[in-house]
Amino acid sequence: MQLQYASPASQWTEALPIGNGRLGAMIFGGVHDERLQLNEDSLWSGYPKEWNNPQAQPTLSSVRKLLLDGQFIAADRLCRNMMGPYTQTYLPLGDLHLAFDYPEGGAITSYTRSLDLDKGAVVIKYEIRGVTYTREMFASYPDQVIVMRLQADQPKALNISVRLDSPLRHRIQASDHQLTLMGIAPEHVDPPYHCSGYPIVYGDWQATKAMRFEAACHIMGDGTHSIESEMYHIRDASTVTLYFNAATSFNGHDHMPNKSENEVHALTMQPIEKAVLYCYDALLARHLDDYCTLFKRVNLHLGERQAPAELSTDQHILKYGARDPDLIALLFQYGRYLMIASSRQGTQPANLQGIWNKEIQPPWSSNWTLNINAEMNYWLAETCHLEECHAPLFRLIERLEKNGTTTAQVNYGARGWTAHHNTDIWAQTAPVGNYGEGDPVWAIWPLAGVWLTQHLWEHYAFGKDVAFLCHKAYPIMKRAALFCQDWLFENDKGQLITAPSTSPENKFTVGQQSTGISIASTMDLSLIWELFSNCIVASEILEVDAELRRKWKIMRDKLFPMQVGQKGQLQEWFQDFEEEDPHHRHVSHLFGVYPGKQLTKRLNTEFFQAAKQSLQLRGDGGTGWSLAWKVGLWARLGDGNRSLKLLSHLLRLTRENETDFHQGGVYPNLFAAHPPFQIDGNFGVTAGIAEMLLQSHAGVIHLLPALPDAWPNGYIKGLRARGGFEVDMYWEAGRIVKAELMSNAGGDCRLQVDHSVPLCIEENGESMTMLFDQEGAIKFFTKKGGRYQVKF
Template structure:
């Protein structure tokens, strides 16, 4: 009797526990799931999947499910002719003379002679549609993206039948898999078709739906792909898309241009994509890969595997990156809502700590999903682009946007995702040698400019003199990008990479800068001509221009480039003579100037900006992403940076806000950084949505994509990087813990975040005070931990860790 009562009581308690747990589960705000109770009508509501090469944008429709497909290697054009303007450099003496005479109008016009072609454009591959032949109304619709597994799901009920779809894009198997099920036997009926905005043809044979096509050959003025270029014969990058259905029952049916299933209960759709791109310097038409054979091989290998096996391999591969970092910002009282409603509520200044964590996690998800192809980094939209004429060609904009994409790579424990950028920089150093010589008359090192593309184009853009120097003539991308090589080394301590590959690229960037510098009237080294990215000055006599000498941004990037190259040569114990040249030049650079308003001057003279609240803040490069300006070591310059940010204000575009949050974090002002982080998560309506009171501007779309507007992924990456920067900052000798912790994050924990020196950190805090920290050393070494007024030196052997109760 006693035993039965105990068993009964245990059963009751277990039932209560299950109900309570389920209740907790559906009430808890997720930090890793985006979900909605309706399909996406717009791109900015869709859910994106990717394996670093293939991208899928899932709309989750009921009658028709639209899935936009991309391949990160499908671009217009072919290998660039770097020698496109072989005598451009001959104009430099005249430009410098005009600047010496303070004739800025003439210098501005002459600077246009240092221009080449515009970049090529990232192409959409195609749109896949699943037509479900529904006739009734759907109920209980649910759509989600679980970023802890990189899996999307859709479910709904219709006429007593529950329909589900599950989607993922696998890196190990290079395949997209869609699983469709119905709760009632034989209720699954659908057709698949495929189309593209570029030249294409679809056929069906052997129960495989094939779409073959070719990317446009040429990007035209104004970021437009002219239709005639879609029809070039025997040129351009080819692509193949294959779709095949695996059914358990029912009948597979087909037409010339579609593939489908009748009266099935469960089915898998396999989607395989390949292109003929074979490297930045190989013609994709004559020296290209065999896209048809690659796509078919991947399809056949995957088709032979079960759904469970494919899914298991996909999750294991993805989670080995994603699970490295865990962030907890404490208790939340936010109600469980669809993500779009959650974002709207948050925009009304409501608390939702798990949304703040979700945005951070989503940034890491997007980088894992869009940056796993060597030599082809994430572009302006990661790898998800539905447009034939995408905004700004969806290219590599190297005066901030490409670099911002990778600010979270090292510190959020995703070093492998940095490699596509590092290998792309190596490609740039090849074409950049020609650019340095022909555009700038520099016969050592390499240079890169404002825009690039998959072909590693390095020339200054502008259509050979047709565009404004304010954006077209900037030439410091090499100096900036070279610092990413040092960042990779200093976080990973991968000396072999630095020795075998990285250092020579850094040295080449420094060599160009060394030869490009000239003396000003005071004997200081400056750049001439110079521009500050996309900004314009106004002289005391009212002239508005961009061309000048000694721009602060140029010199900040050169300072950082020289400093990191010097450090790299010391680590490797090589190039002492060249190192001395850099050290001498570094000491002679025109110093930072503080203007009458207390700001850090952007221009050589204390001129006003044409737009005082301009979105770029390139003159603050030394504060972030550089680190030669700090509140402790250079307090006057740090104060001038703060004044500059105050003058610019907080209202700006998505990527710019992401940058400013990092800058405020580096100034150790966590509350201001947090204020702007909240603003970054301001709800923005989809671009095409018509409402009586549209919500526009910079912020976040319903699917958590960054609104520049339009969508640019750099804001997602910059915002996620800023969260890490608020919690941990480091250099080669010290690690600051909670340097910019906002009041709102009073309690929390993080695990797996990385610091320079090859360290990995786990820590907990409460009442805004560090309580416990664990330091793990990847390669052995020493550092000093700093939090509040306390410091502690740590010395660790390779692979060991130390736990400290603070």
């Protein structure tokens, strides 16, 4: 399974990504000039600063009074006094350039450029005057280097010049077999989408408080080697291997990035010095052993390929789109590949662009946007059997809890912890907006921490690791719930409400004006319901906090109830306001359908149907990540054909200069287009496809809950279900014919199937008794480590 092209990339969104979670590279594949655009995941602008706003707490009571009096526009204006500074910015490291010298007059033939998802490697191959040139490149997690092997199939045919460069302030040092780049990050980068002038502030090279970084390219091979003008030249070679690594002075989110140059140099060189002790084949084998352990856990087949085998991926998208089930399977596995490449144990979590960013001032600072995008990045981690890749997000949550405790106290006089719309490597938790410059519709949203705790609970729900629940998840969940206890207050009917409250980034109209600030948005209450519910179950499992559990149950029952509006839709706000944009990309009020579990067809029929009407009214347009969310939502609503329609909208070829927010798509390299590029669309659509095939949020493992008519025959192997199960499924003519389950935790298993009749259940070849519960689900007890086959 691969992405493949017949020419080099001319734009960044045509280049091919590799990564090991910490290092990332975009490979262009040029014949005469190769470019690897490079990133290191801890290279950010700035340093730890004060961002909490003491004026927020005294402002809060005034804002609430205005809202309770129906003065929404005045409350909007006053909310601007509650903001803090903007977050800092994720930065590009630089570029590795390879210039190739060939004999005069040679035509380029048989060019291919591919990303092999089964190997996690990029291969470029072409022929000039009878000589075949090959480049193979991969980012090794076990050896923590990017490795490049350049080969010619005839002696002395490789002539290469190597140089390093960076858009940041830097200097170059060339020495025997090596180029080294040393640089400093800006002390501050203002986000370009708000500030005129786009200032980038550097400190003095010697006295800067900002981060330092170093990158090194070690060069080995035959032929003649020389250095000239900060460039490294290799002549008359047949095989050359390059080893790349980089490091920064990042010293933790709550410390100045003040590691010494010697420390940064050691961090850069140690992996290279170890890697060069292995031959190339051994490094590749170590990479494959690590990578394939993760990637090959899941295998998806949705139907035979419709396009010719040799068709390039960009043309495959353009000419076939979602009509070719093989392209959808490629998109699904590409999301899993990108997760492995951008989020590994010990790294930073995947940000808005994973780890791949070319701009000093990237869109939305390439930060972690917490009102949907960072969460969407990790929806696939548990379902698609990449649970280890979830770990970097958990560490970010721990950092946010620490800083968010202070923000809760200073900004709101509350217990527990809070976080808002944006965060960065310094774990900023206060509302951004440059102390009033931003818009409250996205800035004033203190429930990011509540949403993030869902990921902790889901990791437990899928893996049943009680130690993780006890020592990691529950303490953070409990403190987020304490914040909610203090943030909620009663209205005149005794219902618990939130204020100020937003439905992130969407606005409603009041007379001739619009605002996003009101009371008790559906999003707020759905998130809090989810957290209280998870905390209640967690405290029961752990047998702790009985009194808190009782209080959470009472408060959950008193939450302001969901309401159905005049159009039959699930109301987004506490009143049936008119949306400023009826087709807005955010569908925050539908959280309870997906990724939440509050609204299901069996338990909440009225609001479940109202949510369906809301999604219908919102329409099928949207940015890349919005389309991905809708794929998952329609899957939870049981409409696989509608999910496939959204997939067809996403699999629309987009070019780098397109900027229409209502027309998402994918770029030639299958990166999802917001536009511009945001990786949450890739991760979200992979998770959405998984939801079409398997769901387990409602206490039952639902097989093929939203299979579209266009995928009548296929199989999926290796998906995970809550309760500690791994599931394989095979279907024909739209009906499941066999399912195989592995129970990693033991206990009861409940299966739901809509269109097939179960014939028998076997454990290790021995038939088991089939039982049906009141909902018509198959129920049987599983042993830890047991394997079960269900035939239909």
